[in-house]
Amino acid sequence: MRILLVEDEPEMVSALRAALKRHDMVVDHAGSLLEAEGFVAVDGYDAILLDRQLPDGDGLTLVPKLRAAGNTTPVLMLTARGDTADKVDGLDMGADDYLAKPFAFEELLARLRALLRRPAAIETQTIRAGHLSLDVGHREASIRGEPLALPRRELLVLEALMRRTGRMVQREALMEAVFGLDDEIQSNALDTHVSRLRRKLSEADGGVVINGIRGVGYLLRETT
Amino acid sequence: MRILLVEDEPEMVSALRAALKRHDMVVDHAGSLLEAEGFVAVDGYDAILLDRQLPDGDGLTLVPKLRAAGNTTPVLMLTARGDTADKVDGLDMGADDYLAKPFAFEELLARLRALLRRPAAIETQTIRAGHLSLDVGHREASIRGEPLALPRRELLVLEALMRRTGRMVQREALMEAVFGLDDEIQSNALDTHVSRLRRKLSEADGGVVINGIRGVGYLLRETT
DNA sequence: CTTTGAATGCGTATCCTACTGGTCGAGGAC
DNA sequence: GTCCTCGACCAGTAGGATACGCATTCAAAG
Structure with a gap:
């Protein structure tokens, strides 16, 4: 299970990476949009955890690029903002789910599992x-x-x-x-x-x- | 786009039905688990909106049955309860997303659209x-x-x-x-x-x- | 203490070479 | 046209070199 984590705050990165690793996922990390694009272009991930606030722009802009390129990897957006309008934006841009910080890590995991299940929906859990x-x-x-x-x-x-x-x-x-x-x-x-x-x-x-x-x-x- | 709405509260039903219809979706309605099973067995839906509180039981129990029968229709759970543990349960049972009442209808639509964007079949030549x-x-x-x-x-x-x-x-x-x-x-x-x-x-x-x-x-x- | 990556040596599947026998077809003689 | 001969090409087998994968050990890292 390979996850791409796009996030710039160091302590968030290490916390998530550790937590995901504890659940036996392989995590690649990108600190910026540019880096993320590079990773995604080359590799196939099972899911992408994407922060909106990145040094070189709004993470959300990455999603349409992906979709336009035919990439259907599930994207779970992470953001500080949590009001409805924002969620709608995120989902309409092609993100598959949306989670507002602060969040319970358990919920992140559950949503991630749900996303991961979908592409291979044929098989059960x-x-x-x-x-x-x-x-x-x-x-x-x-x-x-x-x-x-x-x-x-x-x-x-x-x-x-x-x-x-x-x-x-x-x-x-x-x-x-x-x-x-x-x-x-x-x-x-x-x-x-x-x-x-x-x-x-x-x-x-x-x-x-x-x-x-x-x-x-x-x-x-x-x-x- | 055909949606199955499983919900028993009448005013909720009519509100959702009207709203969905306004977005060019065809809505079938089931008022109970039993009825829902009947519908699902016969028809192919693009998505299912599923309330947990139903007269004949917890809506959640429907999902594993579907999945076991090889049905991969996206399921969006609706519920009054909204705490994390509940969400985790729902997603783990095979639901694809989870929305707590009360919700903004815009968010429902956005999530629904996200679900309907099914990942294309993986091309394997x-x-x-x-x-x-x-x-x-x-x-x-x-x-x-x-x-x-x-x-x-x-x-x-x-x-x-x-x-x-x-x-x-x-x-x-x-x-x-x-x-x-x-x-x-x-x-x-x-x-x-x-x-x-x-x-x-x-x-x-x-x-x-x-x-x-x-x-x-x-x-x-x-x-x- | 468990887990993990590096290092080591062994066994063998794989692959190329070499060799043998077989098949095909062209061309000539009848 | 028929048959024969010869040469070129192809199919299959055998054998040895090599590289690859496997198991195991060892040390470092968590």
């Missing part, structure tokens, strides 16, 4: 494969009802794979789903996580296997 | 031939839904051929598609890949054959 089930919203994996404790990175790998059960996930795509834009990772860290995940899944009899396909990527299959 | 299908974007081949693990080079051959199913692909063109501009290859490497691919396709009953035409190139045909 919980994805299943083999004896595995994954509650995407609450970040819980379980095997035959037994909860399975998974570290953050492994969970991200599993989620990315389960979202496409039985279908290919390109190595590159998986990298992005797990590490975001952290190019700093130059090792076989991904392989490591896949490996660890594999072991846990087989030990716990998850009813699935992760196939690796050389030069292409990975593929999670059910062992029926 | 898949080519088909015989029982074969190839997801070009994800670099994945499958036969009758069963994923077929193909190494990189073979996949490239297959892609190049499937892009021109039933038509000739010149040997030279195929070389370039598979090896790029690597002139370093001076052997019959291409033939070996074609050979391996042939075997896999026939073993897995792909419903296609690769014909070789002397002095010209290759040609993928469906064996119908």
